[in-house]
Amino acid sequence: MASLGVAVLLVALASAFFNAQVLEHDHYKLQSQENRLRAIPLPAPRGIIYDRAGNIIAENLPGYSVSLLPPSADSLRAALKQLGTVITLTPDQIEQAVRRYRRDPNRPTVIISDASIDVISVLEEHRINFPRLIIQSIPKRFYPDGPAVASFVGYTGEITDADLNTPQFDGYKPGQLIGKGGLEKEYEKELRGTEGVRYDEVDARGRLVRQAGERMDLSPEPAQPLYTNIDLDLQRFTASIFGDSLQGALVALDPQTGGVLALYSAPSYDVNRFTGGIPADYWKQLLTDDRRPLVNKAIQGRYPPGSTFKLATAVTGLEGGIVSLDSHMPEPCTGGFQYGSRYFHCWKKEGHGDIDLSQAIEKSCDVYFYQLGLKIGLSRLIAGGVSLQLRDKTGIDLPEEKRALWPYAVDYYNKTYGARGWSNAVVLNLAIGQGEDAQTVVNMAKFYAALATDGRAPTPFVARHAPVKEQVFKLTPEQMDGLRKALAGVVQAGGTAASAQIQGVVLAGKTGTAQTGKFVNGVEQNHAWFVGFAPADHPKIVVAVMIEFGGHGGRAAHVASSVISHYLKVVPVSSQLQTEG
């Protein structure tokens, strides 16, 4: 009986081993591999970004990252302290490393994501003292044109804790780089590539023993390149025109396709300094700069469009059959217009006399548009702006675009000011691009692209994309031609932007001056606009320029005509630009 009992006990024990070793073998085998093998991620090179001619906008250079494989947070701190005796580590870097570790203890904790060759050589020298150290060659993002392309290309940076918690970044790991703005962010999925992995064998204390067999490795897969519509040469030229002195934004579109030829916000910043963590002092400097370099003025800045908006008023009037291009208003321009108890000035004190719509556009006559606005009526004027997409986003393929501001209906005024808090005089302001109207530069470019072609507004695309166009103007081809001719007149002798003429090319466009209420030495510092296209008969480029505190619209016209003539490889008539700039 005793023998039987002993036998039963030992056979029971053996059967437990049979279960673990034979029946559940696969499960434990996997666990033992997970135990011993540390997956060292191999970051994939991000997709190269090219301009329309195949020039490189963003590429990858070899860089180095330093990581540790710590068994615990405490030992990580100890290892960092020890590392600190060899290389310089800021308290910030240390805290960041501990945070990364807590987020994913099984992944190598990145200590320095972009280490200099000096740091690497020092570490390699002391390698023997740091058995858990991993020095990796990693692709590092580089933008050869730095500040010139910052406005649309964006930059890359480490994924934040907040990002990791969103479903959008499902599958991302701490320490990974993601696109933080511009194209890098918009096309993150396309530009990301597929991370590879190398399995290194570690012992129970996390010390590297050896690299596991090649079989276990998975090479990173670089992403496909991203081809864009950008004309890098034009982009560089634009950046050079703005230089350090001008602030504002420029958007150049191909009116036929909506392709973004150039997009620039001034002042810019050196996007290459953002790679591998933005230096705190540089970030602070950018944040505190009152010229607001971190605001993308091309897609986020909203400015009263001033006279450039008169075309919208004209289109609404034409669409409603209220006027034609040769219609005259009841009162000729005598330098101002009496409406109720208020007197509304024209920008030209001497007045424009009795003119038709074409001439009013050419000369930018305020009095004509006051009366046109009254004729259209507030309700129809607002509805016209809405249908012309002047309170929309353009849908450009860049993140954080802001919507243009424009009333949704008359009700807007009742809601905002109370039913009796406003008068019909608001229609006069709206008609000339003042008042409750603030447009982004890119939205004005889109509107003028519709004007430059057949009335179809193209969605601007930085990346190469099949054109998306929507018919927004309901005008006859003759009316479109008339508007274009009037706009061409603006840049002829006698127009408001006559000094922006280009030799051999008919440039069509409209200046605008937007009051800011900001005075320096008693002179109001107005925003200057110019939106135009060329050649007027068959437009190849639409340019919207906005110069902050740039005075009169003529100044913006210079910038636009320089950019257009550079693009069309022709010479501006006037060389005034250089002297003014």
Added chain:
Amino acid sequence: MLRNTVVDWPLAIIALALSAFGVAMVYSAGQTDIPTFVAGLYKSQAIWLLIGIGCAWAIGNSSVRMIEWATWPAYILSIGLLALTLVIGSGGGSMAAHEKSWIAIGGHRLGQPSELAKITVTLMLAKVLAERREGPKSLLDLWKPAIVVGIPWVLIMLQPDLGSGLAFIGIFFGMLFWSGVPWPLLLLLASPVVSLVLSFSTGLWGAWFLILIALVLWYKPYLIEGIVLMVLNVATGVVAPLLWEKLKPYQQNRLKVFLDPSADPRASGYHVIQSKIAIGSGGLWGNGFTLGTQKRSGFLPEQHTDFIFSVVGEELGFIGVAVALALFLALFLRITKIAARANDSFGGLAAFGLMSCWLIHVLINVGMTLNLMPITGIPLPFFSYGGSFMLASWLGVGILLRISGEGRGHAGALLS
């Protein structure tokens, strides 16, 4: 002196095979990627094995009467050493690192007295139980054997060495069983411990109490015994939670981890999880001798002492495990046969006591590597590294050889 007995070769060969297997595993345990002190330990283990074989040969050439005569002084010596350990003892190098279980002089550890005590207490129990003509029939009859085991048990639990304490209880019950104590009495004897364990669940404890009442009514012990039993069961049921509070945190952890190893995977549960992974990853054939990756990378804790069987599992697979367990089974069956054919009840009881001692070691140690038993820091006979343990095991083999040699029918007949 009876020099002309026949050597029990099956017993000797099984013990030698287990020991050779064990030394080989100690050697393998030292083969790690980053070498540690364990690398050289197989040499001293082999030396202790040789010393042990020498002692076994010497005892094998003595006589059972001489062994019985030496029992009293050896028992007194063991108790003295256990008491001394409490005063000057130091922690060991195994799972029992928190405990005072070693005798050391000038920082030089001489051995664990509890290993010697396991042998001497077995012999002493055999002597006391053999004095009776018939087996104990009531709990009161058990006071003498209870004292024989109780004194060293208390001293060992004071170290505290839970593993050795369990081994003593195993010896005690095994030998009572062999001496003919009826099983309901054994159950009644064990009932306070069952109460202790079940006290954490009021419902389970209540059910157990009903079973106990039924058992008492059926077996009808003396009234006083019945009352004492009931009082003890109630007391342990109530006292257990208080006792729990008194346990050291690491002891509490071990018990908790036994119940749920994943509760604390980095600390106490780590050992069990790593051991299970090592064993499970060994598969049917194992990773090959010395080639266990869990062991090589240092994931396996105490791979040369308490978790040496995990190395067997990882490197030699289920085949190796089966061979080792088969050898142990052969050993136990052989000893049971020796006990059955012993010349007198002292020899039979002593043999069965040694078997019980090793059986409980094997069950707990091997069971622990798969989380079937709590981690108690109990070594595996003939396998775990440790000089005094190897020596004590072979003292036991020597005693068994002698008992077998003097047994009814010469040893050669046992071969059949």
